[in-house]
Amino acid sequence: MTKNRETDKARNALAEAKLAAQRLSKSSEKSVRMAAVAKGLARLHDYRLASETADLCVSPGEKLAAYTAIFREYITRRNPQLKELFEKVEWR
């Protein structure tokens, strides 16, 4: 119950962040923010909304970074042991 409430809160915050990012005129800034929102949505396992948000990134680099986060969340959810592996690699 508490977890659901927290998830809803996070989802609302991300929706607001997305709206704010949409209002930005500078495309590079907009891409960075959209990618951040997409990564957040991926953490909530809302892959459809996350990929739709990632698609709003104009910068291919930011879009790929968001896609990486989505894919990583997807595979670590299926196999939680991978999370440890990714963390180890990132520390190197």
Place this chain on the structure above:
Amino acid sequence: MNQLEPEFTSQSKLIAGKPRWLRWVAARVILAIFVVLAAFSWELWDNRDESQISRILSQSPQLVMLTATESERFSIVEDWLRTLVFSEMAPYRRSYVMASIVEAVATSGREDEALTMAGRIGQADIRFRAIDGIIETLAKAGRTEEAGRIAGEALETVRLIRDADSRSRSMAEVLEVLAKAGRAAEASQVAGEALETTRLIKDPDYFDLGQ
């Protein structure tokens, strides 16, 4: 006359007796229900996590190509490849996606990085396809000597291809690159090996049909 036939005949008369417009409306309603069901099923199918991931995987090579051109963003490409390597996708599917990324990286002019990435591809035949793409890029750029060197190194991968037909074809490609690069001794060794491999092909007609 069958015993059931009078019953059937009376039923068909009943249907035939309905006004034409009623049948037309019924047909349209059935069609509309079918369309709505199809749309709903598609929405359900497209909403699956797997569909989203498939879409991401299919779009990634294009993004890799665009990102790899910016040197300061290459770490994003490496990160994507690392995620693919760790993923538990079916080996062949993973190798295909990785090969398309290698191709994209090579096209963006980063042949060395592409070659390192190609080394991580598990399936020998797909790994060779990826290396072959790099060789092609180098040859097109007039770097035949480098292409020849990589072709020589790729021979190890070619030897790991299980299917004799595919192995002999790949050897023929290596042979061509080596010959163009002026590496005659290596080329003649590969020619002998390719010939030996060709003898292992069980159905030579299959080879002819493929030409």
